[in-house]
Amino acid sequence: MTRTEIVAQCRALYEDLDFASVRAWVAAEPGRKAIGYLPVYAPREIIHACGCLPVGVHGGGDQLEIIRGDAYYQSYICHLPRSVVELGLSGRLDSLSGMLFPSTCDVIRNLSGVWQVLKSDLYVRYLDLPQGGDRAAMGAFWTEELRILHRDLARLAGVEVDAERLRASIALYNAVRTLVRALYAARRDRPERVPSEELYLLCRAGEVLPPEEFLVVGRAYLAAVEQDDVQARDNSRVVIVGAFCEQPPLGLIKTLERAGCYIVDDDFVLGNRILTRDVPTTGDPWVELAGALVNDAMKSSIFYEDDPTGKRRLVKERAEAARADGVIFAAPSFCDPALLDRPMLRAGADAAGVPSISFKYAENTGQFQQFREQAGTFSDAIKLWGGR
Amino acid sequence: MNCFLGIDLGSTTTKAVLLAEDGSILGRGITNSRSNYDLAAKVARTEAYVTARFGLLRAEVVRAAGEPVLTHLLLAFRTEQTLRQLERLGVHLLEDLERAIPADRRAAVREAVEHILARLAAEEEAWFADPAREARSDFFRDVAASGYMRIAEQVSEAGGPSFDTLVGLFDKCILKVENEPMELGFQEHIPAALRRIGSPEAVALGVERATNAALEERNGVGTGYGRARLPFPKEQIRSEILCHGLGAHAMFPGTRTVLDIGGQDTKAIQVDGSGIVVSFQMNDRCAAGCGRYLGYIADEMNIGLHELGPLAQSSNRPARINSTCTVFAGAELRERLGLGEKREDILAGLHRAVILRAMSLLARSGGVQDEFTFTGGVAKNQAAVKALVRLIDENYGQRKLNISPESIYTGALGAAIFALRDVRPDVH
Amino acid sequence: MLLQKEMIGAHFDRLERAPETGEKVVYTFVPGNLTELIRSFGALPLLPEINALQSGMRQKSRGYIAEAEKLGHSEDVCTYVKCDIGMAKTGNIGPTGTRLPKPDLLLLSYTGCYTFMKWFELLREEYDCPTVFLHVPYQGDGEITPEQREYMVRQLRDTVIPALEQVTGRRYDEDRFKEALRRSGRMEDDLVRVLQSAKRRPSPIDSYFGGVYYIGPIFSSFRGTPEGEEYYRTLREEVDERAALGWGPETPSGRLDRQKYRLVVEGPPNWTSFNDFWKMFSDEGACVVASTYTKVGGTYDLGFRHDAGDPLGTSADYCGGCYTNRNLPGRIDMLVDYVREYAADGFLINSVKSCNSFSAGQLLILREVEKRTGIPGGFIESDLVDPRYFSAANIKNRLESYLQMIDARKAGAAGEVHAK
Incomplete structure (x- = not known):
């Protein structure tokens, strides 16, 4: 597959709000089941180990017309649950036999209840990710939650709970995470080679493709990128912070880069890399999977920050790791985690001398003029006054 | 005869409907709302009585003298009302300029105002005499303002006092005219109106009977945005939602779902077989998706509100508009126009977006049942109607759609029925 | 008080x-x-x-x-x-x-x-x-x-x-902790008795606006304290007395003996216009007989009591049982039960902009409770403490329309009237 073909395939998957590829996968063999999950983090290994296809449901983007979804949500709630309800009530998610709702915020938490009522024939589970500072207790709790989820999904799929299969799935997703990290590193090192639009589409494809296929596609893309000899532009390097749940429209990502900001790190589709290290494939796989989340997850607004200096340090650390010139706080309107975190993160950025700008978007934002202007001005200001 | 009054005190217009004891409509009146709510209600009520008395004499006059004479009489009546109000306007203008205009310029201003007033009166006479007269607004404010501005502009261009001076006077005085009690009723003006058309013998009896008919107002109910300020006891005040539901039911007895999109708010109402509201939803404080949103768009495009619909209907490829935020409406419009999108496509998209907001309120209130009645200013917009019909069709299946040309009276009609029902619960 | x-x-x-x-x-x-x-x-x-x-x-x-x-x-x-x-x-x-x-x-x-x-x-x-x-x-x-x-x-x-x-x-000091828990249990008994007194007609309490005052001490700093225990004993006696006399609650419109509507309310109140908001209800003769807001600091009426026999376990049970920790189906069940047990004429949601924990999903709750009780629900939007989100006219309009709708439905048998 050429790079162009890969990107085209990923784009088709991204734009397909009917999840045709998932339908095809389910239909290919009798008894196959697909399980959806909402942002930010769900243990896909468990789903995969039950022979099911994990499917990321990241909203309806800017191409879905909301007809039914608005009837369930007041105007002061973010856009994501409207489009997810729209997808659900319009039959577009009918290929899914279950839905997992991680504890990203109260809106997604309560959406699990909406699903329990509207889709009472489906398997619906709220994933209460462990929070706090007592890592031993958190690990024990999350291990138990993983076991329950595994038991439930195995029953749904008609298979046995099998530790060996889970280890195999863990190994597979270790490879997926390694690949995603390599893709992010490739962009960080040579952003001109890896346009964020492409990386984003690739990551979104990884949310609906079987992991085995994603590995093939992603590795081919990475190989192609390394052959690319495009020249770097005199752009600024920025980290996007806050866009971890409701996703920005593709047009917004493109707009930022066209306005002169190379995105060198971001929060998009964060769940695919939130575990920062490989999960051991020996020992008790549930304990290991839980341990990786409890001890070695990326810092994110969805988790309680136990370290009193953590919030202040975070932006500086991320900017340094990405060798970025500045940070763009991009949060969905009415997003509690991102917007409540913003003053703390921004104070940390200011204290560390990391320049930043802030704006809000919705997944269906249709006009980018204001973002273009802000990002363009930001990039120019960094180049004029920044340390480069 | 006993009659029953319903008054709907809205944010822009105040409406009155008068019912007979059998539930039939005797008369309707409308006026622009103003700071003096009592007076707005009184003017609408008076108008309802005027049309009621014209209704009473209609059969007699038409039989005795023919339809054209009746029309002529009504016209004469309107002219008498207008002239009377112009007189009052004149009194206020001349009084006001004595106080407001410095002595050195006073004479010139007085002269200009007198000139304008004379021409306005002459124009009113000419309008009455002109068989090819153009239709005009029912509201004195509109009639007086358009004429006054036009003449004032000519006067100032010809070296008279400045346009701003003249308009400043007018703005103050039209408020006074609107907010002072004035007799505009049938009995006051019908004699002059009769004289104006030559007092034909054939209509005398009918007019006399209509003048003397005893219309006894047994009960009245008030509703609408400003209902709390109506001079009615609490038991005689009803929510506009209830009145709207009942009024829609009265106009179209098969109604089960009502959508009202007005300037400031949108309501989705479900009613039962008797017109009783069983569920409703209103928009929140955000004005997105209300008629006002289309108003902003029209302003932004510098075209009339009534031109929006036809323009939107000429689109073959409606744009997808995701936000109906009134605050961003202008910016979004400009950006899209800047990107080369066609005006009509954007407009078609905007109409669809407004209707989508209404669809969510409808869904919240319980969906769209058969029959479906659409009321409010936006119901007059064909592009909006088209978008609505299509979305209902796609999401609920085919529904019988009712739109009444008199839909502005829906709330007042419901209120009048409540007034009737409070006294005569037996009347069906 | x-x-x-x-x-x-x-x-x-x-x-x-x-x-x-x-x-x-x-x-x-x-x-x-x-x-x-x-x-x-x-x-x-x-x-x-x-x-x-x-x-x-x-x-x-x-x-x-x-x-x-x-x-x-x-x-x-x-x-x-x-x-x-x-x-x-x-x-x-x-x-x-x-x-x-x-x-x-x-x-x-x-x-x-x-x-x-x-x-x-x-x-x-x-x-x-x-x-x-x-x-x-x-x-x-x-x-x-x-x-x-x-x-x-x-x-x-x-x-x-x-x-x-x-x-x-x-x-x-576990003994000290247990002693307080024992007092908590007694306070909770008294509170529940007060809240459930609203099953009577007329209700001697308003369980939402008035309820805010009843839950004050136990939800804040006084659970398990001697003064808290004293407060709830006094409150219970007072409410019992009012009930015996057939008195309604004190409201901004005076004592509300004639209770035209018995309502169940979901969601927190607005605080910036608390009295005006309450008065909109009491002026219309509406008495709130049960509310979920009075369960945010503990769902005692569902049976939970602090148990000195298991101090840490009971604390865990308490935390896990608070109202907003219940899933949507559980909240719907509670509301449906309230409508039935308290023989309510209607139920109303005050949806606050601030609180997604409460508000996200309330429109579904509305629909489900309507479906299961056959009683129409009302929906009002405001905020906790941001006065910019309290539109008195809009709220009054919705509330009045809602109450009149209940009236009209009650009188619905009056039959069909339409103009000819």
């Missing part, structure tokens, strides 16, 4: 003097509060939401919110948080006019509201003091499992208690 005012006044005086007396101050939240445990260490609880709602009632919140927004807080987020931050930034003068002490410990013992986590992270930036965290699993499947309960107990034992020991310099 006088008793309550005295109690609260004394508490805030004590808080103001805490820096001199050396009493330790623990900030914590209403839902999942561990008042007995905190007080068993001789520390004083202080509740930021209560301060925020009081600021709202005293018309201070608008300025505080503006202050926080000036500092970069988004207009989209919870106004309790912004009100609290704004208050902290402008001198920290509390509800009774006294200066509030800084916290010695931030004790976050409830996660049924996501914003609480962020709130304490923000306060920690402000005060730079120790913070201790108790993760309370949500009732995603409608229950707390034994494993989840054990997880909470473990955190209490291994994290929360050691933190309190460290901050106060005292050892965990």
Whole structure:
């Protein structure tokens, strides 16, 4: 597959709000089941180990017309649950036999209840990710939650709970995470080679493709990128912070880069890399999977920050790791985690001398003029006054 | 005869409907709302009585003298009302300029105002005499303002006092005219109106009977945005939602779902077989998706509100508009126009977006049942109607759609029925 | 009510003097509060939401919110948080006019509201003091499992208690803790009796607006205290007496004996126009007979009582059972039961902009409760303490329309009338 073909395939998957590829996968063999999950983090290994296809449901983007979804949500709630309800009530998610709702915020938490009522024939589970500072207790709790989820999904799929299969799935997703990290590193090192639009589409494809296929596609893309000899532009390097749940429209990502900001790190589709290290494939796989989340997850607004200096340090650390010139706080309107975190993160950025700008978007934002202007001005200001 | 009054005190217009004891409509009146709510209600009520008395004499006059004479009489009546109000306007203008205009310029201003007033009166006479007269607004404010501005502009261009001076006077005085009690009723003006058309013998009896008919107002109910300020006891005040539901039911007895999109708010109402509201939803404080949103768009495009619909209907490829935020409406419009999108496509998209907001309120209130009645200013917009019909069709299946040309009276009609029902619960 | 005012006044005086007396101050939240445990260490609880709602009632919140927004807080987020931050930034003068002490410990013992986590992270930036965290699993499947309960107990034992020991310099005193829990159980009995008195006709209480005063002491700093116990005994006697006399509750429109509508209400009240809001109800003869807001600090009427026999386990059960920790189907069940048990004519949702924990999904709740009870629901939108989101005209219009709709339905048999 050429790079162009890969990107085209990923784009088709991204734009397909009917999840045709998932339908095809389910239909290919009798008894196959697909399980959806909402942002930010769900243990896909468990789903995969039950022979099911994990499917990321990241909203309806800017191409879905909301007809039914608005009837369930007041105007002061973010856009994501409207489009997810729209997808659900319009039959577009009918290929899914279950839905997992991680504890990203109260809106997604309560959406699990909406699903329990509207889709009472489906398997619906709220994933209460462990929070706090007592890592031993958190690990024990999350291990138990993983076991329950595994038991439930195995029953749904008609298979046995099998530790060996889970280890195999863990190994597979270790490879997926390694690949995603390599893709992010490739962009960080040579952003001109890896346009964020492409990386984003690739990551979104990884949310609906079987992991085995994603590995093939992603590795081919990475190989192609390394052959690319495009020249770097005199752009600024920025980290996007806050866009971890409701996703920005593709047009917004493109707009930022066209306005002169190379995105060198971001929060998009964060769940695919939130575990920062490989999960051991020996020992008790549930304990290991839980341990990786409890001890070695990326810092994110969805988790309680136990370290009193953590919030202040975070932006500086991320900017340094990405060798970025500045940070763009991009949060969905009415997003509690991102917007409540913003003053703390921004104070940390200011204290560390990391320049930043802030704006809000919705997944269906249709006009980018204001973002273009802000990002363009930001990039120019960094180049004029920044340390480069 | 006993009659029953319903008054709907809205944010822009105040409406009155008068019912007979059998539930039939005797008369309707409308006026622009103003700071003096009592007076707005009184003017609408008076108008309802005027049309009621014209209704009473209609059969007699038409039989005795023919339809054209009746029309002529009504016209004469309107002219008498207008002239009377112009007189009052004149009194206020001349009084006001004595106080407001410095002595050195006073004479010139007085002269200009007198000139304008004379021409306005002459124009009113000419309008009455002109068989090819153009239709005009029912509201004195509109009639007086358009004429006054036009003449004032000519006067100032010809070296008279400045346009701003003249308009400043007018703005103050039209408020006074609107907010002072004035007799505009049938009995006051019908004699002059009769004289104006030559007092034909054939209509005398009918007019006399209509003048003397005893219309006894047994009960009245008030509703609408400003209902709390109506001079009615609490038991005689009803929510506009209830009145709207009942009024829609009265106009179209098969109604089960009502959508009202007005300037400031949108309501989705479900009613039962008797017109009783069983569920409703209103928009929140955000004005997105209300008629006002289309108003902003029209302003932004510098075209009339009534031109929006036809323009939107000429689109073959409606744009997808995701936000109906009134605050961003202008910016979004400009950006899209800047990107080369066609005006009509954007407009078609905007109409669809407004209707989508209404669809969510409808869904919240319980969906769209058969029959479906659409009321409010936006119901007059064909592009909006088209978008609505299509979305209902796609999401609920085919529904019988009712739109009444008199839909502005829906709330007042419901209120009048409540007034009737409070006294005569037996009347069906 | 006088008793309550005295109690609260004394508490805030004590808080103001805490820096001199050396009493330790623990900030914590209403839902999942561990008042007995905190007080068993001789520390004083202080509740930021209560301060925020009081600021709202005293018309201070608008300025505080503006202050926080000036500092970069988004207009989209919870106004309790912004009100609290704004208050902290402008001198920290509390509800009774006294200066509030800084916290010695931030004790976050409830996660049924996501914003609480962020709130304490923000306060920690402000005060730079120790913070201790108790993760309370949500009732995603409608229950707390034994494993989840054990997880909470473990955190209490291994994290929360050691933190309190460290901050106060005292050892965990289980006997003292148990004694308070025993008093809590008795207070809870009395409170439930008061709340359930609304099943009578007329109801001697208003369970939403009036309910706010009834839950005040037990939801804030007084659960398990002798003065709290005294308060609820007195309250119960008073309500019993009113019930015997056939009296309705005192409201802004006077004593409401003639109760034209019995309502169930879901969602928190608005605080900036609390009395006007209440008056819109009482003027129409509407009495709230049951509300979910009076269960945010404990769902005692569903049977839970603090149990001195298992101090940590009972604390875990308490935290896990608070109203906003229940899933949507559970909340729907509660409302349906209230409508039936309290023989309500209607139920109404006051949806507040600030609180996604409450508000996200309320339109589904509305629909389901309507479906299951056959009674139409009403829907009002406002906010906790941001006066910009309280539109009196809009709310009055919706409320009146709703109540008149109930009337019309009652009289519905009157038959069809239409103009010809």
